[in-house]
Amino acid sequence: xxxxxxxQSAPAxxxxxxxxxxxxxxxxxxxxxxxxxxxFKRNQGRVWALLYLRDVALTAAELEQELELSKGGVSMLVxxxxxxxxIIRVRNPSDSAWRYRAETDLMKMARQVIAEREFSFIARVxxxxxxxxKMAEAxxxxxxxxxxxxxxxxxxxxxxxxxxxxxxxxxxxxKGMFEVxxxx
Numbered sequence: 001x002x003x004x005x006x007x008q009s010a011p012a013x014x015x016x017x018x019x020x021x022x023x024x025x026x027x028x029x030x031x032x033x034x035x036x037x038x039x040f041k042r043n044q045g046r047v048w049a050l051l052y053l054r055d056v057a058l059t060a061a062e063l064e065q066e067l068e069l070s071k072g073g074v075s076m077l078v079x080x081x082x083x084x085x086x087i088i089r090v091r092n093p094s095d096s097a098w099r100y101r102a103e104t105d106l107m108k109m110a111r112q113v114i115a116e117r118e119f120s121f122i123a124r125v126x127x128x129x130x131x132x133x134k135m136a137e138a139x140x141x142x143x144x145x146x147x148x149x150x151x152x153x154x155x156x157x158x159x160x161x162x163x164x165x166x167x168x169x170x171x172x173x174x175k176g177m178f179e180v181x182x183x184x
Contacts, residue, residue, distance in 0.1 A: 020066055024053060028067070043069060047077050048086050048102055057090050057099035085112040107170050119163050126156045 028049040035045025081087040087100045
């Protein structure tokens with residue numbers, strides 16, 4: 001984990017930030033809900049959203065207070081979010097407390113998450129499908145089922161290529177995936 005010197009102005013040492021305004025709570029919860037839908041922890045989304053909206057680095061204690069989370073919960077959340085590259089730990093030279101700020105480059109965040117999570121997931125799917133193909137061939141599965149298994153593998157290959165291209169170019173070409181669906 002990298003720490004950076006903090007150059008942004010911050011609340012005075014020991015001063016608390018304002019409680020969530022109603023619109024902040026709605027926005028923070030909305031992001032939390034989306035993040036949870038994608039299979040992450042809801043509070044990971046809430047932490048990132050608060051930091052992004054406020055555009056100021058906050059301490060773990062401030063995050064606890066603002067989002068009404070436990071100290072241990074915040075500790076785990078910021079550790080995970082740092083690992084995913086969606087928040088950055090910073091320190092003001094005149095303050096001993098670490099603060100956290102949101103990564104604001106949304107494409108950078110998406111690429112990081114896709115590289116670490118979706119790309120490895122697709123690789124596991126491809127390996128499982130390859131194993132299934134070997135097993136099906138060894139047991140002389142019907143030809144039609146072997147063809148369908150090959151189409152499933154082709155979809156996994158196309159998805160992996162599309163994600164790889166996205167990671168390199170920030171463009172997502174799903175043409176190959178749709179071609180697999182159009183074949184009978």
